[in-house]
Amino acid sequence: MASVTDISTAHVWDLLEAVTDPEVPVLSILDLGIVRDVKVENNHAHIVITPTYSGCPAMDVISMSIRMQLLSNGFKEVSITQVLSPAWTTDWMTEAGKEKLRAYGIAPPNPTQQVCNTKLFADDEAVQCPHCNSWNTRRLSEFGSTACKSLFQCNDCHEPFDYFKCH
């Protein structure tokens, strides 16, 4: 039989599904893979999160959103801890999250970490256009509108698009 603690822990995970990334609002923080642990004792929820990038300005907003979500759902105390190790990787993003990104117009991260090294002038990663599904795309810049994205353009439909770069 599941204990009360198990049930409330599962409940907290469900509640966190509704907390989204302010910069990519289609993604929940669970899709992103940044929630590392949830513990519940009595009415006290303890959440452990990890940043995507050291300077990610969304982390403070996300912490606040977690707090508001749990307080407004009956938790009396909420504590949030940030951990840096193990370092977040795009491999922790859920498959559902990747699909949501694609539907939103952002190419999801490729599964293998092809470009996370110092090799210079490497061939562009094969990234699929989220608009027309063509693989005939090119990188415009490896840094994009937020720290976690780079900028691509499709050679077929000519639409520029963000790529959630592997990390």
Next chain:
Amino acid sequence: MSSQALINYSLYLADNTLILAQRNAEWCGHGPILEQDIALTNISLDLLGQSRSFYQYAATLINEANPSATPVSEDSLAFRRDVYDFKNILITELPNGDWGNTILRQFFFSAYQFLLYQQMKQSSDATLAAIAEKSLKEVTYHLRWSSEWVIRLGDGTEESHDRMTSAVENLWSFTGEVFEAAPFEKDAVEAGFGIDPASLKSAWLEKVTEIFTEATLAVPPSGWMQTGGKTGKHSEYLGFILAEMQFLQRAYPDASW
């Protein structure tokens, strides 16, 4: 002793990344093209994030060591310390100069950080190791980006080559300081959690030589090097950086959004 060494070491790492982040951020809206403007400000943001991690850690340690004193925070460490308190190496505070000069400095710094964090990942101090592990991924991007630009500009047009040559002349005497251990680094090495900066020097020079060769730039002979930043003896430039960066918290202490 050990706690003070850890505090000083963390502050040093924090100051380096904060001041370079601030300098790079001056390019925001002024980059040669939009994509590269964004690239440099992204790098600035990563460095600022790293400095926050180090300042937060230093603040925790300081408050633990002085429980009866007024607590410090990452903000008070960044905004309420004066020039002689800052331990950043001089190269981070130099004016940006042109794009080539900014790129070259970033390359010198990223090549150093890349080596530093690879070692620090194994630090006996769990927090320093975690920050290094996290930051190394970001620095990998910085190093690749800046290396490519050094090559593009060095091996580019006559003008870009000349400008890179001037940038090398301008910056070279500021590249030695980082490898000369300050007293707090010696303490950190002795205590077991710090990295001896001298041990990174040959690998750094190897990287610089590799990229410079590709960029058709000459590696200057080793010569006299500027020092002083680590012990608080700064150039006149740092005061101006702090005057701008700290203005709000100085004029309106504890102001918040």
